[in-house]
Amino acid sequence: MDESTLISALVMGVVEGLTEFIPVSSTGHLILLGDLIGFQGPPGRLFEVVIQLGAILAVCVVYFQRLLHIAVTLPSSRESRRFVLAILLAFLPAAVIGVFAHGFIKSVLFNPHVVSVALIVGGIAILWIERNLPDPRHFAVEDFSPRLALGIGFVQTLAMIPGVSRSGATILGALLMGVERRTAAEFSFFLAIPTMLGAVVYDTYKNYSTLTSDGSLVIAIGFVAAFVAGLLVVRSLVAFVGRYGFTPFGWYRIALGVVMLAILSLR
Numbered sequence: 001m002d003e004s005t006l007i008s009a010l011v012m013g014v015v016e017g018l019t020e021f022i023p024v025s026s027t028g029h030l031i032l033l034g035d036l037i038g039f040q041g042p043p044g045r046l047f048e049v050v051i052q053l054g055a056i057l058a059v060c061v062v063y064f065q066r067l068l069h070i071a072v073t074l075p076s077s078r079e080s081r082r083f084v085l086a087i088l089l090a091f092l093p094a095a096v097i098g099v100f101a102h103g104f105i106k107s108v109l110f111n112p113h114v115v116s117v118a119l120i121v122g123g124i125a126i127l128w129i130e131r132n133l134p135d136p137r138h139f140a141v142e143d144f145s146p147r148l149a150l151g152i153g154f155v156q157t158l159a160m161i162p163g164v165s166r167s168g169a170t171i172l173g174a175l176l177m178g179v180e181r182r183t184a185a186e187f188s189f190f191l192a193i194p195t196m197l198g199a200v201v202y203d204t205y206k207n208y209s210t211l212t213s214d215g216s217l218v219i220a221i222g223f224v225a226a227f228v229a230g231l232l233v234v235r236s237l238v239a240f241v242g243r244y245g246f247t248p249f250g251w252y253r254i255a256l257g258v259v260m261l262a263i264l265s266l267r
Helices: 003-019 026-037 045-050 052-062 064-073 079-109 112-132 146-160 166-176 181-210 213-244 247-265
Strands: none
Touching: 003 026, 003 045, 003 052, 003 213, 026 045, 026 112, 045 052, 045 181, 045 213, 052 064, 052 112, 052 181, 064 079, 079 146, 079 166, 079 181, 112 166, 112 247, 146 166, 146 181, 166 181, 181 213
């Protein structure tokens, strides 16, 4: 395994951790970055999916006490059961559609042109949504109705298009449905756990034969880097959004998408 591949894996992991929980599309960034630096390390697309577990682990660490409390009180607490039900219902659409659309998504949509266009469209959507938000009516995940949770779950499926952003779709979809900012961001964090875990398990099952010892080392480096970077973002995102909103991310998406389309047109 050459040194440049290991350094590329480290950089990709950091980018994954920094972008997984903000509405700029971590998968889109990995596709664009991999294309720019020519990262083709083993085991291909499996690397981009599995290192997302590092970022998800960061959520589990930051919210460990809350998740432990929910797990312990699940048999006796109505609030804990409503919390788990909301997460499961929101996860359901992605689980079902992802299984049936997996091949098409990976073979057709995973390319820099799709990502660049999706970044621009998503950026414009963020700017529009920030200017037209309804007044918040939902302030706790435990109070989500099944209909609200399922609705957010269907919005999340838009993120199967690389460049849309899973966190962006869930957070902004929740905001449009009347969820308060902090709650929307935290719900996106929690929903990421089953969603990304399911994606990793399914992709590993589909691509297990391509995994080698060298590929395992590359994944391990990316995983650790994504975990550390993810910790920084999860700890600071809620405060940042509370102060600045999502508008900065919208302008960033548009700028990045335009720049990437320009670069791609010159090839």
